[in-house]
Amino acid sequence: MAAAVFFGCAAIAFGPALALVLLTVAAEPLRVIVLVAGAFFWLVSLLLASLIWFVMVHVSDQEDPKLQYGLLIFGAAISVLLQELFRFAYFKLLKKADEGLVTISEDGRSPMSLRQMAYVSGLSFGIISGIFSVINILADSMGPGIVGIHGDSPYYFITSAFLTMALVLLHTFWGIIFFDACERRRYWCLGLVVTSHLLTSGLTFLNPWYEASLGPIFIITLCTGLWAFITAGGSFHNVLKCLSCKQEDDSTVMMYSALQVPCED
16 A cells, blocks of 8 residues: 555656656757756755755744744745746856857757747756655655544645645746746746745645645646746647647649759750
8 A cells, every 4th residue: 555655646746747858858968958957956946945944943942833933934935035046047057058059050040949948947946846845755655654543634645746746837837937037028927936936835834724725736837837838839729739630731832844854955
């Protein structure tokens, strides 16, 4: 039973992300490099947030539970702000790297578009964030012990898996919107991304009242996904065309005379 819970929750949490990596990233070496580098940037932001929270806990009164809970919320907010700050730093780095790739390319074009960079970097932030948020929970799911034996919710593991899946997808969507907002200087979009990230992190403090946290987080995920889809240039017509698997008819007409070999003088 423990193994079934472990593999089931792992598949829920990282199944969509794994599919995206295998289908859209793994075959392109440059995208793999962007994916790994993005995970490194997220790790640095986590390190700085952990150091800030560690110092604040040790300089405060550790016997005051309300103060420590407030510091935990403050640490989560600092972590979100640092993640978005490092997302911006990664955007600037990729822009510089893209300019260098354009100068050395033979056709004068970048081998990777800005939207592709935004998607891969957001996916990297989401994957590494999901790993750090759920890895200890998955380890505990192997046992020994039974969740809920002391009256706690028996849905702890599966709820954590769904929250992790939403977090991975949200980071992917945030990356697409964030990069586009930086490129077009739409500061209100940047503010909405940071606000939705703070709201999502704040909702997790409602656990174990999962009805109040999981539902709103998935609503935010759906709305952010639609926003990212439109930002990336998607449309309802393209979705229907993709689902129908039909190609547009070629309206180009080639004259037979154009195929004639010119007569030699």
